[in-house]
Every structure is written in structure tokens, then in C-alpha cells.
Amino acid sequence: MNEHDPELYGLMAEFAEADALKTAAAAARDAGYEQMDAYSPLPVEGLPQILGMHHRRMYWIVLVGLITGGVLGFGMQFYASVIDYPLNIGGRPLNSWPSFVPITFELAVLVAAFAAILGMFALNGLPQPYHPVFNVRAFKEASRECFFLCIQASDDQFDLEDTRWFLQNLPSVKGVYDVEP
Amino acid sequence: MEAERQEPPVLEPGYTYASVTDKISALVLRQRTPRGWLIGFALTFAGLMMLLFAVSYLFVRGVGIWGINIPVAWGFAIVNFVWWIGIGHAGTLISAILLLLRQEWRTSVNRFAEAMTLFAVACALLFPLIHLGRPWLFYYMIPYPNTQGLWPQFRSPLVWDLFAVITYGLVSLLFWYTGLIPDLASLRDESNGRFRQVVYGVLAMGWRGSAKHWHRYEQSYYLMAALATPLVISVHSIVGLDFAVSIIPGWHSTITPPFFVAGAIFSGFAMVVTIAVPLRKFYHLEDLITMRHLDNMAKMLLAMSVLVAYGYLSEIFFGWYSGNQFEAFIVKNRFLGPYAPFYWAMLIINVLVPQLFWFKRIRRNVLVLFLLSLVINVGMWLERFIIVVVSLHRDFLPSSWGIYVPTVWDWAILLGSVGLFATLLFLFIRFLPAVSMAEMRGLVGEVSLGETAVGMTDAREIIKD
Numbered sequence: 107m108n109e110h111d112p113e114l115y116g117l118m119a120e121f122a123e124a125d126a127l128k129t130a131a132a133a134a135r136d137a138g139y140e141q142m143d144a145y146s147p148l149p150v151e152g153l154p155q156i157l158g159m160h161h162r163r164m165y166w167i168v169l170v171g172l173i174t175g176g177v178l179g180f181g182m183q184f185y186a187s188v189i190d191y192p193l194n195i196g197g198r199p200l201n202s203w204p205s206f207v208p209i210t211f212e213l214a215v216l217v218a219a220f221a222a223i224l225g226m227f228a229l230n231g232l233p234q235p236y237h238p239v240f241n242v243r244a245f246k247e248a249s250r251e252c253f254f255l256c257i258q259a260s261d262d263q264f265d266l267e268d269t270r271w272f273l274q275n276l277p278s279v280k281g282v283y284d285v286e287p
Numbered sequence: 288m289e290a291e292r293q294e295p296p297v298l299e300p301g302y303t304y305a306s307v308t309d310k311i312s313a314l315v316l317r318q319r320t321p322r323g324w325l326i327g328f329a330l331t332f333a334g335l336m337m338l339l340f341a342v343s344y345l346f347v348r349g350v351g352i353w354g355i356n357i358p359v360a361w362g363f364a365i366v367n368f369v370w371w372i373g374i375g376h377a378g379t380l381i382s383a384i385l386l387l388l389r390q391e392w393r394t395s396v397n398r399f400a401e402a403m404t405l406f407a408v409a410c411a412l413l414f415p416l417i418h419l420g421r422p423w424l425f426y427y428m429i430p431y432p433n434t435q436g437l438w439p440q441f442r443s444p445l446v447w448d449l450f451a452v453i454t455y456g457l458v459s460l461l462f463w464y465t466g467l468i469p470d471l472a473s474l475r476d477e478s479n480g481r482f483r484q485v486v487y488g489v490l491a492m493g494w495r496g497s498a499k500h501w502h503r504y505e506q507s508y509y510l511m512a513a514l515a516t517p518l519v520i521s522v523h524s525i526v527g528l529d530f531a532v533s534i535i536p537g538w539h540s541t542i543t544p545p546f547f548v549a550g551a552i553f554s555g556f557a558m559v560v561t562i563a564v565p566l567r568k569f570y571h572l573e574d575l576i577t578m579r580h581l582d583n584m585a586k587m588l589l590a591m592s593v594l595v596a597y598g599y600l601s602e603i604f605f606g607w608y609s610g611n612q613f614e615a616f617i618v619k620n621r622f623l624g625p626y627a628p629f630y631w632a633m634l635i636i637n638v639l640v641p642q643l644f645w646f647k648r649i650r651r652n653v654l655v656l657f658l659l660s661l662v663i664n665v666g667m668w669l670e671r672f673i674i675v676v677v678s679l680h681r682d683f684l685p686s687s688w689g690i691y692v693p694t695v696w697d698w699a700i701l702l703g704s705v706g707l708f709a710t711l712l713f714l715f716i717r718f719l720p721a722v723s724m725a726e727m728r729g730l731v732g733e734v735s736l737g738e739t740a741v742g743m744t745d746a747r748e749i750i751k752d
Contacts, residue, residue: 233492
């Protein structure tokens, strides 16, 4: 990490509009930068794709949660009613599966919901107590009104002067900041 | 077409990302605690203390302090349980179902409606617990390896209910917290005091608005909405099955589960209006919670009232059509029996009163809307009272008929649960953003999307130069 400039996490450019950020991210991608991230106070449509995000992993995680919860839920009821404590009530089948459906469904949803939030945290690396971007004073506005693009020093193309020049010349850029590590 | 053009906006014009954020965060961070908040909190906190006192006395003396008897073994506790869990349903409907249907008016009511769900579920969970008689043995309901080698009866709707309500409570909490994370980050970044920064910072988990994070966040949020949608339907259906699976006339009916879901959404929307009107008035949120929202919610109330009326009609019809003397008697007993005034009041409140919402003048009169929503809350509580008590008090054998009269402890616990609910709401409004800032920024973005257009091609050309 940070082979080029050990003293810097990266360079950050500030924009006032979501579209300007999208344009900038596309320009940076076209210029060959890969180690970068964009920050915005609201989700910007199309921006993750520009940054090369095509993840569908969330869907798989939730699907696995759904199936796990369902199998465990049904398995618990099956084990209790058929294997561990079979009760013959009027000759009715021990595996009376229709009455096991509600609990199977509830547990499937429960495990899937936990998978959805915990999977999101895990993929996003949250909770994260420290991150260099917060060292930029203006970054406070990332949760209020401003949009930021950060090119990391770990990128192969990163060169302090060139990258700074590149960011400063992006359309409608409001400022370029050094990000302390 | 004319009416379309007169539709009020979902957000008054002129807001920017910053101003909409500041307006909402100021309620938590900048504004001094209003006097009205202190008075309201004191009153509701007194209600909570009354609840604690009544429940403590209940634990000492047992459920005999209530008016319950045989045949009416399910008294206020079950009435209140069904009422509270039903109220919660509107919150999930707004936050999940209307999200999937892309109804953008849900945005500004979504957050506090979700909070309402959470607190209503908390109140609801209390009642089956204290109704147990020996609440310290509540864990008997949970399947766990025990020395007796016993399992809960998984074929019983009462056990389904335990799983449904606990799942509902937890999923509502997760959904609410997920929605709060970007807003907690906003509060962290805007608060001045070190203590607040640390508390909100810890809760925000280091959220920094990264595009990659937003991407997964939205996927996760939509998936949770998709999970919560069938869940919310299942929860009140299972509550309905608690009744429908028994053989008591008035309970044993196939319409019960969908009828309960419609009633739940009806009462829940009434409670959303009850909360929304004072909230927008006292915190000056008229720009965010506009007439459009109130109008739409009044329309929802009207639609749900018609569905609920269909349920009542079907119960009356099947009382006759079944040809069963006990089914016919329960209908007659509702109209003419000892609890008849409550049944008539319920019919007037839940079927006739909401018909006023056909008129735009009524829907757009904030005070009338608020008063009617209060009345509907009472009407829906009466409905559950009719279902539970009137069905039980006269079943098959006249020799086992009885009368249920609530005692002061029944009332203390009902009012106390309202105190608990309102106390939690007051705390929520004081310490967390009552309207979702991140989603409101999204709404601002949609409104102003046309104005700013820096084309992709422009940038590419600049880079080439």
C-alpha cells in the first residue's frame, strides 16, 4: 500500500452536484485509475457501475439465509414431531407438514433479514472505527450536501502532481484536498 | 385531470440537500427541548409508571385482579395485544410495501411510521407475556432442549404466533436501524458536542457514504423490504388463525386472517395520522409532511374501512348462510346482546365515519382528520373487544354463559401501554431524526434532476483536450 507516497492516503476532489461526480468518476476511470471511491450524501444512480461495481453477492447471501432459515425451521419441527417425540393423535400423520409451514416461513424470513443486514455490513467492512477520508475537513459535508471523489495513492497510476492536476481540471470541481492516512 | 393538477407536492419546492438535512437534524441537534415536549413526556412517562405499577401488582397477586373469568378467559390482554400488533402493520406497509411500489409520498412519513411499528410491537409483546399467569415461565413456549424432553406443539397457531411476532419485531428493528444508518452519520457530522459525536458516531458504524457502500446498502434495503412484505401479511394472518382454528362461534371462520390484516392496516394508518398531525404542527414540518401525505393516508383509511366493512358483512352473512344455530346466535347477540352498544359504536365508527373521507374538504382539514383518526383508533380497539369478549361470553351452553367487566387494573394496563408507546415516541422524536434525511435528499434530487445536466460527453471531451 501507498508505495508512491507513504505520507498520503490519496487525493480527494469535491463537487456540488451528483452529475458532476458521475462525470468525474467516469473521466477518472477512462484515465485509467482503479483504486478510487466516490462519496455522496445520497445514492447516485449509475455511479457504482462507473466505479466497476457489478456485485450481485447480496442477493446470494440473502438467498442462502432464506434457505438456511427455512431448512432449519422445518427440520426443527420435523425432528420434534417425527423423531424425538412422536405423538399419535387420532392416527394423524406425524409429519403434518402443512401446519409446519408458518414457522418455516417465519424462520426463513428471520434468518434472511439478518443475512441481509449482516451481509451488507460484512461486504461494506462496517463497523469501521477509523477511515482516512474523515481527515479531510470538508468531508463533513459528504453526509449533508457535497459529493467527493477520492483517488487512492495505492493506485498504480497515482502520481501526486499528475493526479492533482487531473482532479483540479475536472469540470465543476470545487476543491482538491490531500487525504492524510 | 383537473384534480391531478391541484395535487399538493410531496415536498414543498425550494429545498436543497443541505436545507432539508439541516431542517430535520436541527430538531435533534440545534433546537432546545420545547416546553410542549417536556409536558407531553411528563404525562406519558406518568402513564408508563402506572403501567409498571399495575404490572408489578399483577405479578404479586396474579391475573385474578383482572375481570377475566370462565368463559371469558381472554380479556383486555388479548384485545390489547391484537390492537397493538395491528397498529404496527401500517408502519411496515409504508416502509416496505409502498417502497416496492415506488410510492414516493411514503418517504417523509416512513421513518416515524417504522418507529411506531417498533414501539407498537413492544407494547403488543408485553400482553401475551403478562397474560401467562406465570410469566417467569415464558420460556416454556420456546423450543429448547429441556430435561422434560418436551417440545412446543408446532401444530398450534399460538406457537406460530410466538415465532411470527418475534420475527416481526426483530425484522422491524433491523429494517429501522438499516434505514437510520446514513442519518446517524449525518447527525455525527453535524453535532458539536464530543459526547453526541461519539454516540452517533458509534451508532453510524463509520458510514461514509461511499458509492460502493450505497450500492450494497440499497440492495440490502430493498431485499429487506421484499422480505418484510409477506412477513407483515403473515403476522396478522397468524394472529387471525389464533382465533379461526378454535371452534368458538364468531372466531371459527375462514375470513378471519385476511379480515384481521385489513383491520390491522386500517388501525395502523389511523395511528400514523394521529402521530403525523401533531408532529408536523409542533415541529413545523408542514413542508415535508404535506397535505398530499395526509390526503393519501385518508384515502388509505377509506379503502381499508371498506375492506373491513366487507368483513363485517361477511360475518353477518355467514351467520345466516351457515344454517348453524350457534353462528346465527352470535350475530344476533352482537346486535342485541349485553355488549350491543359497543357493536353499534364499532359499526358506526369503522364503517360510516370513514365514508366522510370521500370528501376532499374533510381529507384536507387537518383538525377533523386528526379527530377522526383518534375515533378510528378507538373503533378498532372496540372491534377487537367484540371479537374476543362477545364471542367468548356466550358460546354453546347457556349454563356456561357469563359477563366480562374490566377492572381498574385492566384499564390501568391499557392506558399504561399507551403511556409506554408514547414515551418511546417522545424519546425517538427528541434523539433521532423523525424524517429520513437521506431519503429526503433523494426526493430533492428527483425534483431538481432536470435543472443540472453536465453531460458525460462534455467531460470526455475536456479530458481529451
